[in-house]
Amino acid sequence: MNTHDLDNMGCGSSSSKKGRKSEKAIKAALIIQNWYRGYSARMKARQCYALTIFQSIEYADEQGQMELSNFFSFMLANYATVREEDPELVTRLFHGTLQDNIDRDDYVGLIDVPYSYSGPRLQFPLTFTDIDLLLEAFKEQQILHAYYVLEVLFETKKVLKQRPNFTHVRTSPSKEITICGDLHGKLDDLLLIFYKNGLPSEDNPYVFNGDFVDRGKNSIEILMILCVSLLVYPRDMHLNRGNHEDFLMNLRYGFTKEVLNKYKLHGRKILRLLEEVYTWLPIGTIVDNEILVIHGGISESTDLNLLHHLERNKMKSVLMPPVPLNEDLASDFQKTKAGASAMPRKSNTSLPEQLSKHEWEQVVDILWSDPRGQRGCYPNKSRGGGCYFGPDITSKILSKYHLKMLIRSHECKPEGYEVCHDGKVITVFSASNYYEEGSNRGAYIKLGPGMKPRFVQYQVTELTCPKPLYQRVHAIESSAIRILKERIISRKSDLICAFELYDRSKSGKLSLGQWAFSMESILGLNLPWRSLRLHLVNTDKDGNIDYMSSFQDIHIQKPVKEAQSTLIEILYRYRSDLQIIYNVIDSDHSGLISMEEFRTMWQLFCTHYSVHIDDSQVDELANRMDLNKDGNIDFNEFLKAFYVVHKFDHLNKSDTNLAGQK
Incomplete structure (x- = not known):
């Protein structure tokens, strides 16, 4: 039978119809595929813009925190001119480097663990069963008793003091090492890492690369798990210091508050001991003599030989640079605990207990720096500390010290990790959902001898079925826009002045370019x-x-109705800084400062930050803050009264996107 006969029998027609149907199906599939690709790209762009907002504001806050270091130096140098005596202030800022003699019996000797306590009971010397005990207890949201917390910290300090500044570790074909980045108090991420990768052991070593605490709600639990693991496996558990292992950072970013809430009776002791533990954390790990693992990064002047030999325990806080002080003052500081008066004054000599300025800068670079694609080394203006280092700097430093790779953390990445500088720099970040649920994955790295790094990604979710993509992106957007609006309202007066410079006709309108330029020039984000x-x-x-x-649709709630808007904006904008300064000045932890202390603090603050507020306004505000007229102010409570009211706490339309595309 020939083809003509088949056509006459209808077979050709049927085949043709099937072909046309198949062609239509392919076209439809391509249209759907193209639509979905475009949809996914738009969702990705919206998520990317939201993450940019989160990160810009996070870095701006860190910049403000670094600026506090300059203020403390200024305050110590000038406090004597406005108040005759304050040895307690000096003690608060310097006692961690001036004395290393916390008495263990004084801290834990009088603490009893009552029979009614139902949480985990650790047995010293610790074993792997204590790790399991802690994990199970923390899964059930139990709180470890303060007695055990203090004992663990004392033992941890003893072990860390024996460690060099850089820990050298080796891998083998049967013994890979796992590198984890920032956890920031997110216990679920640590539990998931251990579930996927196994608990620390002699055959399963770990490096945790700093920033164990702050931001998340379970920082103390993470710290206890890591410290107990270190005590059980001291040769196979390695903890590097991050920029958040710092008592001044903890005051701003939540860990101090977490400890005081969970340990109301002994919280101050825990925090005081933690300040010392932080100073003994190693500042890096070197794997197989080839891979440098540090929290932040490097600079063109990074000197690993110097960093190997400096006395790291003298770095109580990265936010406290060496302060020029009077030569005779060193001995006076030692007497402050006994009640002797000591006054800081300007001088050109530094206390011998402090790191030199050059050593201090070296550690700041290690803990705060970030890689960038641009060649060279230049100031990290986003964070306010450390530097940006380019691929040429990476090659130079690695070559100088015969290294092949730098692994660092410190930056949230959408996929949990990022490779840059021609594969020589890897960023690993282990806290998933860092800014908002769905905002980013977490990751860890597996390293073996002669092997390329292997990346393991994950994302913790409490939901059995994750929300649809558009809902997740919308939630991230909403949160990002909310915090951005709070930033905007804190600079309302400055922004209006900038707008009005362009609006000479008083029309209330600006071009898009003029408005955008004004926003960036004032907010700098x-x-x-x-x-x-x-x-x-x-x-x-x-x-x-x-x-x-x-x-x-947003305004700052005024704790004092009569206060001028400009003053309220300034107090709101600097509320975190002022709260930290207040907590430092309140050295007896009474929760109160005198009217005189408040005025002194405010005058110094205004001078250093170039804030122009009439003294009469501050006096009036202080008088109103003294509610019971006893001459004291609960400044923490006052600052809590500041909050932003969002009239419309949602985006204009759920399908509006940050990338400006529809």
Whole structure:
């Protein structure tokens, strides 16, 4: 039978119809595929813009924290001019480097663990069963008794004091090592790592690369698990110091508050001992003499030989640079505990107990620096500390010290890790959902001899079925826009002045470019303002911005109604800084400072930060803060009264996106 006969019988027609149907199906599939790719790309762009907002504001806050170091130096040098005596202030800022003699019996000798305590009971010397005991208890949200916390910290300090500044470790074909990045108090991530990768042991060594604490709600639990694991497996558990293993960072980012809430009776002792434990943490790990593992990064002047030999325990806080002090003051400081008066004054000599300025800068670079694609080494203006280092700096430092790779953490990455500088620098970040649920994955690295690093990614979710992509992205966007608006309202007066410089006709309108330039010049967040306008302002049919709509659905709640708006904005903007300064000055932890101390603190603060507020306004505010007129102010409680009211706590439309695309 020939083809013509088949066509006459209808077979050709049937085949042709099937072909056309198949062609339509392929076209439909391609259309759907292209639509989904575009949809996914838009979702990815929206998520990326939201993460940019989170990270920009996070780094701006860290920049403010680093600025505090300059303020403390200024305060110590000038406090004598406004108050005759304050040895307690000096003790608070320097006692960690001046004395290393906390008496163990004084701290734990009088603490009893009552029979009614139902949490985990550790048995010293610790064994692997104690690790299991802690993990199971913390899964059930039990609190470890303060007695055991203090004992673990004392034992940890004893072990860490024997460690060099850089721990050298070796891998073998049967013994890979696991590198974990920032955890930031996110216990679920640590539990998931141990579930996927196994508990620490002689055959399963770990390096945890700093930032165990702050931000998350389970920092003390993470710290206890890591410390107990270190005590059980001291040769196979390695802890590097991060920039958040710092008591001044803890005051701002939540760990201090967490400890005091969980340990109301002995919390101060735990925090005091922790300050010493932090100083003894190694500042890096070197794997197989080839791979340098440090928390932040390097600079063009990084000197590993110097870093190997400096006395790391003298670095109580990265935020406290060496302060020039009077030669005779060193002995006076030692007497402050006994009640002797000591006054800091300007001088050109440094206390022998402090690191030199050059040594201090070396450690700051190690803990705070970030890699960038641009060649060279230049100041890290986003964070305010450390530097940005380019691929040429990486090659230079690695070559100088015969190393092949740098593994660091310190930066949240959407996929949990990132490789840059031609494969010579790896960033690993182990806290998933860092900014918001769904915002990023976590990851850890597996290293073996002569092998390429292997990356393991994960993302903790409490939901059995994750939310649809658009819901997850929308939640991230909403949270990002919320904190951005709070940043905007804290600079309302400055922004209005910037807007009005362009609006000479008093129309209330600006071009998109003028508005975007004003936002960036005042806030300095390096954000895509043109795209973000959809969430922040109203636009007329000609594309002009109604600039006052930047503040339309948000305002700062005033704790004192009569206070001027400018003063309220400044107090709100610097509330975290002021709270830390207050806690440092409140050396007896009474919760109160005198009216005189408040005025002194405010005058120094205004001078150093170039804040221009009339003294009469501050006096009036102080008088109103002294509610019972006893001459004392509960400044912490006062600052808690500041909060931002969001009239419309949602995005304009659920399908509006940060990338400015529809």
